[in-house]
Amino acid sequence: MNAPESNPAYVIAQKARFDAPIRLKGGAELPSFEIAYETYGELNAAKSNAVLVCHALNASHHVAGVYEDDKENVGWWDNLVGPGKPLDTRRFFVVGSNYLGSCFGSTGPASINPASGRPWGAEFPVVTVEDWVEAQARLADRLGIERFAAVIGGSLGAMQALQWALSYPERIRHSIVIAAAARLSPQNIAFNEVARQAIMTDPDFHGGHYYDKGVVPTRGLRIARMIGHITYLSGEAMAEKFGRLLRRGAPGFDFDIDFEIESYLRYQGDKFSTYFDANTYLRITKALDYFDPAADFGGDLTKALARARAAFLVVSFKSDWRFPPARSRELVRALLDNRRIVSYLELDAPGGHDAFLLEDERYHAALRAYLGNIEL
């Protein structure tokens, strides 16, 4: 049993700086970069117990726990990651890594471009899931992790978990892919494109160079987030949670809030627009759109996955209409075609795409069992 001092009550956000340039998939090169990260638990002597947690669009490296000076700010996957939790930090050394281009601490569009001495803004390159994995691999090197016991994520985080198995087949033993797809559908891309257009046509966007203008494209971010939220929740969950409840008891016959769902969306949009960076949003949605391991194999996902060596756990949720189970089954089939070891869990959970963040007993029990069976 680990001593209490290996489970500190508070977590500390860290940054790793890399001075060797990184060449991105799109051709651009960053001369140097920083990656924000956090760790939980202890790397064992054999260095065999490291698990990388990859986050989705709106989250960060702050996966679990709270900071000593900000006890309200609970990590986004705190229900899953911690001592005694399904991803048990008494057993695993968990690394939460932010990605390149983020607005939460890693080098991104708001960072200073060393060539100009001003924020990158629109000049910050478009980054890809492959680039993120590349940066995370350097972080792993820095932390002395030769091989991850597992890489895990939901949604965009799951795409990173999948890409790890392709970029570094020998450096990952288990890939845990939750609520994801091997590539976006045109409808997925369509929603991203509307969000981007809302941001880019906001007069306060200034072509991406708004940092020194004293404004941010709040309106565009707000719309982008509202669109996002519609796709994160299932129609059924929305109906159950909000119904057709009228905020003022009766229709107002005006354009103030009538229905509860409008209130929810406006609130979510307003909140998001105060803290998220528009240039980051544009790049993350592009990374989502571009992600397509099969693209270099004529669209043949089976061929694309041939180089994977990891075992896989794939999880989907029936109410997820952003990445419905059919998209996960497509991935499972291609993995089985390659005789990979695959566990597949399809949960009848009501939470929509966001179900991967929620505390569902069967979901957590399955993750606990899977992770518990990983030999260290």
Added chain:
Amino acid sequence: MNAPESNPAYVIAQKARFDAPIRLKGGAELPSFEIAYETYGELNAAKSNAVLVCHALNASHHVAGVYEDDKENVGWWDNLVGPGKPLDTRRFFVVGSNYLGSCFGSTGPASINPASGRPWGAEFPVVTVEDWVEAQARLADRLGIERFAAVIGGSLGAMQALQWALSYPERIRHSIVIAAAARLSPQNIAFNEVARQAIMTDPDFHGGHYYDKGVVPTRGLRIARMIGHITYLSGEAMAEKFGRLLRRGAPGFDFDIDFEIESYLRYQGDKFSTYFDANTYLRITKALDYFDPAADFGGDLTKALARARAAFLVVSFKSDWRFPPARSRELVRALLDNRRIVSYLELDAPGGHDAFLLEDERYHAALRAYLGNIEL
């Protein structure tokens, strides 16, 4: 057989002016109003062959045919309505009616407010499906139509067809409700709300008073239309039509158009923003949100429909995720509970919500058969 002169080669847009005030559901009163309309075919001596066609969000009273001076401008339901077509204008006298608040000729937000001598703008009241039916009833009076053989529409038009059966049970023999729902789901409302917010937060909206500012909220309209289009097409149809085809052959790693679906959406948004009025868009989406015949009956649709006397044809399309078949079945069940005569057609057509506009052989055959069986 009718003489050719009763099927003129060209149609003529008409306007009916009503000088008696109309009290709207929201409490406001319009002192007078105009309704734009078109007719096709001839009213028979018994005045028993009139069919009212109600249009959806983006269409107008121009249902069929072309104008002598604008032969490119084909009516939106021309594949259905005309001589020898399923809604056969050799047999029926078809009336296409625009609705109050429209930007296509009826009194709406861009019309002059007689009280101020300036465009209504934001002062134009929020109108409802019930108000539209009320105005259409006055148009029917004007045209000498005591009772419609049928009222037919798709989507928002279908809601009018349903409301006719409730507002004027004795004035409609058949209600033909296609691709609709008896009320919007919270998800439906959510999409409308995002579209409204995109328009209302556009700096060129000026609180609805943009007519005399020399600008229109083009950006907001564009986003609204893009969102709309995503909900009109099925994910499958989008996948089949656009796939992940890259416009430039390879990812551009920038924010120009990468995928064909982006090109399609931008084009649709651009086009729409040049001709549709933002204040109208806001009001139409509110009319959609508010439509809920069951609201006055504690949410009990069966009770709400008890006063209907018409026979019904309800049509839904499996690929329509905006108003999926389950929403139509809900309506059918409530009608059957009331021992109404109901025909229900659920078509496995790929067109999504827009399928009601498309020329599907089974769909058109069913409408032809149903309409052909209506006794005159």
